[in-house]
Amino acid sequence: MTGPVLAIDQGTTSTRAVLAYADGRTVPLLSREHRQSYPRPGWVEHDADELLADIAACLDAAAAYDVAAVGLDNQGESCLAWDAETGRPVGPVIVWQDDRTSAVTERLRGEGAEPLVTGRTGLPLDPYFSASKLGWIVREVPEARRLARAGRLRLGTTDAYFRDRLTGRFETDVATASRTSLMALDTLAWDADLAALFGVPLAALPAIGPTSGELGHVRCGARTVPFTASIVDQQAALYGHGCTRPGEAKITCGTGAFVLAVTGARPPAGSGALPTVLWQRAGEAAVFGLDGGVYAAAAAVNWARRIGLFAEFAEIDRFDTPRAITRGLAFVPALSGLAAPHWERGARGSFVGLSLETSRSDMMQALLEGVALRIAEVTRAIAAVTALSGPLPVDGGLSANPYFTQMLADAVGLDLNIAAMPDVTARGTARLAAEAIGMAVAPPAPGGRVTAAPLPAGAATRFAAAVSATRRLADSWHDTDR
Template identity: 50%
Template sequence: MRIAAIDQGTTSTRVLVADEDGEVAIAHAVRHQQRHVKAGWVEHSALELLANVRACIDAAGTVDAIGLDNQGESCLAWDAHTGEPLSDVIVWQDRRTEAWIDELRALDAQTLTLERAGLPLDAYFSASKFGWLLRHNERVRASLASGSLRLGTTDAWFLDRLTGQCATDITTASRTSLMNLATSEWDEELCRLFGVPVECLPPIRATVGEFGHIGATPVTAAVVDQQAALYGHGCRRTGDAKITFGTGAFALALTGSQIVRVPDDGLLPTVAWQIDDEVTYAVDGGVYDASSTIEWASRLGLFGDLSEIERFDAPPAISRELAFVPAFSGLACPHWDRSAGALWLGMTGATTRAELCQSMLEGIAMSAADVIDAMREHVGVTDRLSIDGGLARNGYFVQFLADVLERTIVTRSFHELTAYGCAALAARGLCGRDGTLPDHDSDTLLFEPRRPAAMVREWRTRFTDAVNRAKRWR
């Protein structure tokens, strides 16, 4: 059994090839352009993403099945007859619908979205992006009038063009704010709220199942990238959790068959996956800006090579009253404040570039710790927390995260857990329960907390003060 997993992320597309003997390799990876055409707007070229997915499929060679993981909330419009994109991809980070969201919130529409979708009103989710396209894109409106409009997340676009089957999976649908979390179907009231014709949306399918064929090869799984990572980490029991530090930092903890609704703490109930008829739920909390913050610092010239920010001789910056809040795209869980602004506090004329970088790493870690704190009040997150992504390779960052969370952090030498989780789900779709790939749990590295609890509390209090100053800035 040889499986290809297409990992289509915010900054790149890659393909991992895995087999039942545990052999894995990235066969191809390619970055794509991020467009920031206006302040708060983030777009991708739909055709560029599709070309990159096709290149990855070609690079994988002969395989028995294909899995596809996607960005989640990123979405677009296209023509059902020609397959032509009618818009660019509006990326999950995009904030263009904030003013409209504020209007809906003033009308108490969030009561409906929390009740039906389990999600707060936020520009993050796909629903308002679809509504924006219908309001502002003439080609989209013309296609709707002619009866040929399709609206969907990127997975549905890829599947439509590659297999001829326009479909989305339940995990992705649960991130749109248009799916009723209890029924796993598109909700007509939510669609009316955002002005989205339900007939333009793709059918919702289980995560593991039939999504058509690319050539002769079946596509047997489709899933949001964060849920793929959760599966790739080996999380299967209630309370198992992971954080993936990619463009953003996203934590998920399994809640089993229970939908956990705690909007006051900023946590989002979501679908972890559906295999056969069994739906497994999770709670989700995110930090919008993680590795994107580090990339920004690199572009700014604060450091040259990543090795420069892997260790620091000075004590933690937060202990010296230098704090950074990573809110370039606003604050997500547990604050949900898109008007927040990124900031440094505590700089002096003697502050160095290294100290600024040190404080950035600490700010990302403490933002992630805020998310886990919110989760453990309701889920009982396990004492060992598994992480992956680029920042999981930074020893200073991981140790600081262990310190501020006061729990063991687990990293692995194998970092492609998102793609591997997608491959494991695709193997399950190909062969049923017998189609399992071995868990990649070898070569683990444990980081134990080593700072006094009183010191950590002081750091966290200082960071909370900084976060409060960043709120409602825009």
């Protein structure tokens, strides 16, 4: 009997190893949290060596099993530089949440560069994407410039670093490359004009390949095992839910919240959501979709807990008061800026409607509602391009909160299927890895259903007004700083 597939989920806060069997079982094997570093306001970093060591620990933990193949999913836009000869990182990983290049992207926008970027990649000018971060490394890190002059610099998203060190092949996959602002969607190749715009040397970038197929081999204990899947975590979650047909979509509510929908064989128009490559099996055409994110979802909840708005998660599972938004209290979760469909990175989180009677419980109720209402903004942007079919599968830590999921269903206007297992992202990675060796992994069992109810009258309008106020404030502060 064929052994399990090992899926390694390298996320924003932890690295997890999961064994997936042909009968659909998934067995968590190892989980390691890694450090989060915030050296300056707006900067978010990880230690590349720590992440690589965690992945190596996952491979070692699987050595006792007859692993048939290995797949890896990555954070998407997080990136770094390293020495081609030694493999040594040149500085930390710059994480997708990092906005140190806001001034760069604003300058490029002012110079009229956004139509070029959006026209070729489908992405707005935003520090969320890797290109401006990679350009920052080349400009600001002396060691990177030295290595570039010597022809030894390697630049890429974290997957390229891991694959270079583990398989000896300096490659990335087409889905991850589509999140960099350096790959043209019509050619699925690095674009020389975009590389020049951001100051990224083309010679330092990895080769672009499929998301699954023969991608090399990795050491798993004493054995050498085929490495057969490499993909962005959000795309992996979509595949893990079994969403493969146009109109099928999923919502992940983790550190950030992400909506991803299948559109088909051609890059779609954006409407505030982003066209992206979902996956490409070796020898097949790429599959495209639409993506939209909310930068702070569970991150907003964790922030609230850290400052004392609640202590135990059970406290915020339900509330005895009417919806906060109907009582004139709203929270805009722009703690790291507003992503789709607004793309206002300078915006910051805000409570609107606070009064002397407002309690900590009221604020938490508004916070959960605000995250749900922001996700609904993203789904509407996607639905403007492609009709979404329900029920929508939902995963991630916040999907365990019944108040939040009911508000989300009501705000989106579609029933939700809550994932019955926590390993949807790893399951998607495992399914892709398994299919590449001719093995099938059974689809997940359906989870609990949340039935949508009508959103209270005026709720969406009030929240839209709160978002508009937050954006106007960000614009006024930006003008003041000039």
